[in-house]
Amino acid sequence: MKMQNFKFQSSGLGRFFGPLEAKIMEILWTAESEITIKDVQHKLDREKAISFNTVMTVMNRLVEKGILQKRSLIRSFVYRPVMTREAFMEAQSKELTFDLIEEFGSQAVVHMVDALDQVDPELLDRLEQKIKELKKDR
Template sequence: MKMQNFKYEGSGLNRFFGPLEAKIMEILWTTPLEMTIKDVQQKLDKAKVINFNTVMTVMNRLVDKGILQKKLVVRSFMYKPVVTRDEFMETQSKELTFDLIEEFGSLAVTHMVDALDKVDPELLDKLEQQIKQLKKDR
């Protein structure tokens, strides 16, 4: 269930998935229960109904990619994400952070402080604490 890309465009799940895939994952991750294709289909934009087969195809591709799992229950399949949304975000942020540092090293560090300051200055303190913590632990 290795992601391929981190997209520059979009936000949230759209960074990792296609638009329809993202909507589907959003639904699966904000519903505590396993869901059938029909369940998901009905939760998608009521304005523009999406064909049942379309939803099925996309969901089964997500299964193929190891992102969803399906289980036969009585007459229909129940789908649910293999990992929780938190686990997913955790994995992605870890992966990307490492890749970023590996790829850009000091260049990334240079922008890091700037980015933190602009997006959420409190994170600067958090980062500072973590550095101190690490140094103490050694």
């Protein structure tokens, strides 16, 4: 699933979601099971009053975007994320990387390599191993 709008000036989930969408997704990702709109609204109400209809609209839009799944229960619906937060972030970073390479080619790769001086040495070891595997398979 590829998110359509990426906000460079934001951080974390704010790069992919609006402020209320991000809060709702955090609630759903930390929930232990499926959750209702009313449950989400109550958790949001701790911060500020947000109407049930607003929460319902946002959650149903997240269903339309393929981020949430919706299931009918007796007289209500329950929602759950399609994927974990970690899987979502992994999928988005992969999509962004492929888009950058498609758009900017080798320049994007060079800039990514330049940024490696700021990462954990263990990551460098994993990247080195991955490059060796790629070369071996060619």
